[in-house]
Amino acid sequence: MLNKHSLSTLATWPWAVLTPVLLFVAIAIFALWISPYDPTTQNYSAVLQGSSWEHWLGTDYLGRDLLSRIITGAQVSLVAMSIVLIAALIIGVTIGSFAGYVGGKTELVLISAIDIILSLPSLVVALAFIGIIGPGYWSMIAALTMAWWANYARMSRAVVTSELHQPYIEAARVMGASHLHIFVRHILPHVLALVVVYASADAGALVLAIATLSFLGLGVEPPTPEWGQMLVDGMNYLEQYPRLVVLPGLALTLVVSSFNLLGEHFALKKVPRGLTQRHLKILKRLRAQEEARISELEASA
Amino acid sequence: MSSNPVIEVQDLKVHFPGQHKNQPVRAIDGVSFEVSAGDFHAIVGESGCGKTTLARTIVGLQKATSGDILIRGQSITSLLKNRKTLARDVQFVFQNPLGALSRRQTVYQSLEEPLFIHRKGTAAERHRRVLELADLVGLPHNALDRLPRSLSGGQRQRVAIARALALNPSILICDEPLSALDVSIQAQIVALFARLQKELGLTIVMITHDLSVVREVCSSVTVMYLGRIMEANNTEQLFEQPAHPYTQALLSSVPSPDPRIESSRQRIVLKGDPPSPMNPPSGCRFHTRCLRAIENCKNAEPALQPQRPSGLIACHLV
Amino acid sequence: MNKLKKEPLFKVKDLVIDLYTEQVSVRAVDSVNLEVNAGEILAVVGESGSGKTVMTLGPLGLLPEGVSVDIRGQSQCSGQDLLNKPARELAKLRGENFGIIFQDPISALNPMKKVGPQLASQAVRLRGVSKQQGKEIAIELLQRTGIPDPEDRYNRYPHEMSGGMLQRVMIALALVGNPKILIADEPITALDATVQAQILELLKDIQCRENIAIILITHDISVVAQMADQVAVLYAGRIAEYGTMEDVLTRPVHPYTKGLLSSVPDLRSKRGENASGPAGITGSPPDQSSLLPGCRFVERCPVAQTFCSKFRPPLEVLPHLSQRHFVACPVAVESTIEQMEGEAYEQ
Numbered sequence: 001m002l003n004k005h006s007l008s009t010l011a012t013w014p015w016a017v018l019t020p021v022l023l024f025v026a027i028a029i030f031a032l033w034i035s036p037y038d039p040t041t042q043n044y045s046a047v048l049q050g051s052s053w054e055h056w057l058g059t060d061y062l063g064r065d066l067l068s069r070i071i072t073g074a075q076v077s078l079v080a081m082s083i084v085l086i087a088a089l090i091i092g093v094t095i096g097s098f099a100g101y102v103g104g105k106t107e108l109v110l111i112s113a114i115d116i117i118l119s120l121p122s123l124v125v126a127l128a129f130i131g132i133i134g135p136g137y138w139s140m141i142a143a144l145t146m147a148w149w150a151n152y153a154r155m156s157r158a159v160v161t162s163e164l165h166q167p168y169i170e171a172a173r174v175m176g177a178s179h180l181h182i183f184v185r186h187i188l189p190h191v192l193a194l195v196v197v198y199a200s201a202d203a204g205a206l207v208l209a210i211a212t213l214s215f216l217g218l219g220v221e222p223p224t225p226e227w228g229q230m231l232v233d234g235m236n237y238l239e240q241y242p243r244l245v246v247l248p249g250l251a252l253t254l255v256v257s258s259f260n261l262l263g264e265h266f267a268l269k270k271v272p273r274g275l276t277q278r279h280l281k282i283l284k285r286l287r288a289q290e291e292a293r294i295s296e297l298e299a300s301a
Numbered sequence: 302m303s304s305n306p307v308i309e310v311q312d313l314k315v316h317f318p319g320q321h322k323n324q325p326v327r328a329i330d331g332v333s334f335e336v337s338a339g340d341f342h343a344i345v346g347e348s349g350c351g352k353t354t355l356a357r358t359i360v361g362l363q364k365a366t367s368g369d370i371l372i373r374g375q376s377i378t379s380l381l382k383n384r385k386t387l388a389r390d391v392q393f394v395f396q397n398p399l400g401a402l403s404r405r406q407t408v409y410q411s412l413e414e415p416l417f418i419h420r421k422g423t424a425a426e427r428h429r430r431v432l433e434l435a436d437l438v439g440l441p442h443n444a445l446d447r448l449p450r451s452l453s454g455g456q457r458q459r460v461a462i463a464r465a466l467a468l469n470p471s472i473l474i475c476d477e478p479l480s481a482l483d484v485s486i487q488a489q490i491v492a493l494f495a496r497l498q499k500e501l502g503l504t505i506v507m508i509t510h511d512l513s514v515v516r517e518v519c520s521s522v523t524v525m526y527l528g529r530i531m532e533a534n535n536t537e538q539l540f541e542q543p544a545h546p547y548t549q550a551l552l553s554s555v556p557s558p559d560p561r562i563e564s565s566r567q568r569i570v571l572k573g574d575p576p577s578p579m580n581p582p583s584g585c586r587f588h589t590r591c592l593r594a595i596e597n598c599k600n601a602e603p604a605l606q607p608q609r610p611s612g613l614i615a616c617h618l619v
Numbered sequence: 620m621n622k623l624k625k626e627p628l629f630k631v632k633d634l635v636i637d638l639y640t641e642q643v644s645v646r647a648v649d650s651v652n653l654e655v656n657a658g659e660i661l662a663v664v665g666e667s668g669s670g671k672t673v674m675t676l677g678p679l680g681l682l683p684e685g686v687s688v689d690i691r692g693q694s695q696c697s698g699q700d701l702l703n704k705p706a707r708e709l710a711k712l713r714g715e716n717f718g719i720i721f722q723d724p725i726s727a728l729n730p731m732k733k734v735g736p737q738l739a740s741q742a743v744r745l746r747g748v749s750k751q752q753g754k755e756i757a758i759e760l761l762q763r764t765g766i767p768d769p770e771d772r773y774n775r776y777p778h779e780m781s782g783g784m785l786q787r788v789m790i791a792l793a794l795v796g797n798p799k800i801l802i803a804d805e806p807i808t809a810l811d812a813t814v815q816a817q818i819l820e821l822l823k824d825i826q827c828r829e830n831i832a833i834i835l836i837t838h839d840i841s842v843v844a845q846m847a848d849q850v851a852v853l854y855a856g857r858i859a860e861y862g863t864m865e866d867v868l869t870r871p872v873h874p875y876t877k878g879l880l881s882s883v884p885d886l887r888s889k890r891g892e893n894a895s896g897p898a899g900i901t902g903s904p905p906d907q908s909s910l911l912p913g914c915r916f917v918e919r920c921p922v923a924q925t926f927c928s929k930f931r932p933p934l935e936v937l938p939h940l941s942q943r944h945f946v947a948c949p950v951a952v953e954s955t956i957e958q959m960e961g962e963a964y965e966q
Contacts, residue, residue: 167395185414275639
C-alpha cells in the first residue's frame, strides 16, 4: 500500500533540482570506493603534475591526487554540514516550539535571545564562539550549530503560535487530549514540514561556511582534505597552477548552487502562481480531446 | 420548564481586554439560563451578541470572568481540573469543519483520535467503533481513508459530528454548525442533528443565527443581544408570540423563500447596526434601536423576569 | 410578457470557462446562455462551486489569482464584445458599464485610506473630474446610499465603520462610474440579519430609482424571492432552470430546483408540516474536474432515467404563457406538460 503510493508520486518529484544534490550525496557516501587514490598519501615523485591517465585532475604540491582530494572533500563537507544541520534543527525546534507553546514571559525571554543571535551575521557568531573555545573540527561544528539554530527556533515558534490557535487544536483539547499529545500528534508535523524545507535551502550556505572557516584555518585541519583548506594550499601556486584553486572552488560552487536550487524550488512551491504557457497549452489540448470524446459518446448514444 | 437541568449558567460574565485598558469588551455580561436533559436548545442573536463566547465557555475553551456554569450540578472550574472526564460528557461541534479537522489526518485517524486519547479498547475495538460512528452519521466507508480537503462540506461536518460523538457524550454544544455549508447540505445536517438527538437522547445546545432552522428542530430558544439575554422561551411560544421588541424585529427580518408570502409580509426594519460590545448603551442595551423605547429604557436595565404563559423576558414594556 | 426583439444590456452566449491549476482542470462554466435587460434584476442562484461567481465576473476579466483561465463563447455588454479584448480596453469597458459589490466590504476597501477619498479618487479616475468635484460626487454618493451625516463619514477609516455602513460605502463605490449594471456578489452574506434587510432595500431602491440592472449572485433563495425579476439556477456550471422569479420559485420544474427549494426551511410555515425537517437533496455536488456525458445532477436526482447519463439535457422552453421558463430536464418537462394538459382537460 505504502510502496504503491510512494511509487506513484515518484514521477512528480522535482528531479531536475534533486538530481545534482543526490549526485553529490552519492559521491560523498561512496567517496572511499570511487576515489582512485588515498587522498592523503604523498608522492614526491609526482608533484604538481597536469592531468594524465594516472591522475585525471593532476596532483598538488605534495603529489596527492587532486580528484581523490576533491571527492573526499565532498564527504568531509557534507558530513560536517549534516551534523550541524541536525544538531541545529534539534536545538532550534525544541527551543522554538517550547517558547511558542508555553507563551507568556518564558516566550518573551527566549524569543529575545533568539533575536539577538539572529541580528548578528551567522559567521560572526561562529567566529566569536571559536574565539572562546578554540579552533578544531568539533569546535567548528559546535560554533556553526550555535550560529544556525536560532533561525529554526524562530520559524518553529511562528508555526507553533499560528497552529495553536487553529480550531482543530481546540477540538483536540475539548476531546481531553494532553499537551504532549497535542504537540506530538498535531503541531510537530507542521513544524518539521516547514523547518526541514528551509534547512535544505540552508545546506548550501553551511557548506560555504565550513569552507570559509577552514580557509581561515579555524575548521578542518590538514591533512584532512577539505575544499576551503585546498584553496589555501593552492593559493601559493595560483599563477603557475591555477587548477589547484579553480577545481576545488568549482566543486564548492556546484554543491552550494545545487543545494540552493533545491531550496529555491521548495520555497517557490509555496507561492501559488499561474501555469506556464506551454503547460496551459497541453492542458487545453487534453481538455479539447476530452470534449471531443464526450460529444462523440453523446452522439452515439 | 426545568425539572432537572443538566446545564446551569449562573450570572456569567466573560470580558476580554479591549483596546483601552479600562474598557473591556463585554462579550457576555450577566447571563443566566438552564438547559434541561433532552432539550434541543437554541441560542440566537446577531454577531457580537456573545453567543459563540457562551458556547466556548460551556466547554471550557474560554475562562469565565465571573459567575459559574454547572454541568449536572458540578462547577465547570472543578470539572476542568480533569478535562478527560468533562470530555466524556460534553462535546463541541465547530463552525467550520475544515478548520476543526486536522488537515494532515485522514477521516479514520480523526475519528479514532478521541478513542486513542481516552485509551478506549484495542485497535480492533477502535476500528469497529470508527465504522459504527461512520454509519451513525451516514458517512460512506470509502471516505475513511481520505483527507478532509478532499471531502465535500457536508461530509466534513459529518466527520466532525461523528468525532464529537465518539466518546458517547450526553451533551453536544454546536457553534453555528450550518453556516459554513450549502443550503441543500444544511438540510441534511439539520435532519442528522434531529435524528441523533432522538436516537441517542442527547442534550444539544445549538448556537445559530438562522431562525428558520431553529423553528424546524429546536425545542427551546434563548435570544441574546449584546451580551445579555433578551428573551427565552419554548420554540412554539417564542415564534407564535414573540414578546420582546428585539425578538419581534429579528423574526420579522427573516425573509421567506416563497415569493407569495414575501410580497405581503409585514416587516420591522431596525435602524443602524448593533452597537459595539465595548461600549454598550446604558439602560436596556436595545433601546438605541428599539422602536418602542420609552424614557425609562435609557436609564434602567430591565431584569430577566418570568412572563406569561411561559418563558423569561427582559423588557420594561411587558 | 411581450416578446420584443430588443437587444439585451448584457448577455453571455455559449459561455465556457475552464480553470486550470497545476493540480486540476475544472470546467467551472459549461455552455451558459443568459441575458439581462436594462433595469432588471437577474438572480444567479447556486451552491458553492456551481460557477455563479466565475460565470459573472469571468467575462469581465476578474478571476482569482494563481489560476489560468480559458474562456470561450460570447459575452456582450450593450453590443460590445467583452471577450478577446486587451486588458486595458476591458478595464475601461468595465469601469464605464459595471459596478461591482463584493461579499466582504472590509477586504475590498483600502484599510489605510479614509473612505471618502477612496470614493473621490475613483470618481476622478472614472469620470475625469477635478479633485474638488470628486469630493462633491463622493459626498453625494454617500448620501444616496443612505449614510447619515456624509460629510463626517467622508473622513472615516474603514475600521471605524460598522459592517452595514461599509457595505453602503461599497455600493457607493460601485455607483461612482454611473454603471448600467451592478454586479452584487453575495452582498449580504457577511451581514447581520437585521442589517441585511436594510441593504437589500437600498439595492432595490437604487434599481427602481435609477433604472440600473442588477446581477445578484446568491445562494439564498429568500433573497431571490425578495429581489429578483429573473432567476437562473446554476448547478455544476450549467443552467438547470431559468425564468421569471414567480415561475421558478412557485412552479419549479427541474428536480434540482425543487430539491433546493425544499431544503430551505420557511419560518412562516407551521411547525409539524414537515416535522422531519426540510427534505433537502441527498449526496453532494459532483467533481467538476473531469467531463462526463449526460446530466450533471443524475447521481442525486430522484427522477433520473437511464438516458439521463447519456445525453446532455437541452435547455427547453416550457409552454407557459410567458414563454420564458427554460428547464434543462426532459423528464421533468414531459411530466409537467402532461400535468398541465391534465389540468386543462379537467377544466
